[in-house]
Amino acid sequence: MIEKGHLREIFVIFERKNITALKLLIVRFSSIGDIVLTSPVPRIAKEQLKAEVHYVTKSQYVSLLENSPHIDKIYSFEKNINEVIPLLKKEKYDYIIDLHNSLRSKILKYKLKIKSKVVDKKNPDKWKMVNLKSKITIPHIVNRYIAPLERLGCHNDEKGLDFFYKKDKMLFEKYNIPTPYICISLGAKHFTKKIPINVIIDIISGINKNIVLIGGNDVIDEALEIEKNIDKPLVNLVGKINIPQSAQIIDYCEKLLTADTGMMHIAAALKKETIVLWGNTVPEFGMYPYYGKHKVKSSNFEVSGLKCRPCSKIGFDKCPKGHFKCMTEQNTEEIISSLY
Secondary structure, eight states, X not given: OOOSSSOOOOOOOOOGGGOOSOEEEXXXXXXXXXXXXXXXXXXXXXXXXXXXXXXXXXXXXXXXXXXXXXXXXXXXESSOGGGTHHHHHHHOOSEEXXXXXXXXXXXXXXXXXXXXXXXXXXXXXHHIIIIIOOOOOOOXXXXXXXXXXXXXXXXXXXXXXXXXXXXXXXXXXXXXXXXXXXXXXXXXXXXGGSOOHHHHHHHHHTOOSOXXXXXXXXXXXXXXXXXHTOSSOOEEOTTTSOHHHHHXXXXXXXXXXXXXXXXXXXXXXXXXXXXXXXXXXXXXXXXXXXXXXXXXXXXXXXXXXXXXOOOOSSOOSSOTTSOOXXXXXXXXHHHHHHTO
């Protein structure tokens, strides 16, 4: 039973007498993409260490984790980590696996007084890439998330990412979704990662494919604007479905067109081909689609020759230079070709 309030507990049925190894608490508070990118960690801990695995995150991200067979219990909080500190103290963990490495996670570790293994976020290298335009390629974040477990004797199993969701059996009938189709994910947490409306319209106008749009409430108006300017039918699910349902739409699509977003990582977890348009961020940050040993195609599109890229490791509300060329000058003809 999931209680309404600060504590969310999801139990996976298991024989507690078989839990003979470590008890671990994985820490990652946000956001969609980052939490999906941590998915190999509970799997590896469960399979290689036979550990009891708990996870603490913000309450709005529980749906990303609650169906994982590799997580035995989830703790969540609404606003402040202090909401769950007393409960976490009772668990008596052997180690904290800190995959956030922030002030908030440092406070958590200080209050729990438990040994920890911490991810290296490579922030100095990212600073050099953004501010000095240094040519650096940072190891993929998945490898860096797994590294704390390697200090406990584990190794990367190369199985890629996981994303577990409960299928909505009536989803396709409810929205009359034609198959096959291309899925396009609108929006991003920051403006300088978002694919502009006119670029999406140009792409859709150039392909003879069924199109399904997904995205959050923040891009409802943009989706409606795209519909108005397209002379072919498309299915607009923006603001109408939740994250698990969006994952189902991605799972059954031919390909996903997206920016550097959480949906990109959900697609990688589902082993779907992705076409990624990069704005202010770059793949060299180590956050591109990760498939492990699985051979799945992923196409990256970047505007070459821009001395201003990357301008941020995260993103801005507007282009610092005022032109937003990293997205507005994308080669739509090549992108259209990649969708066939």
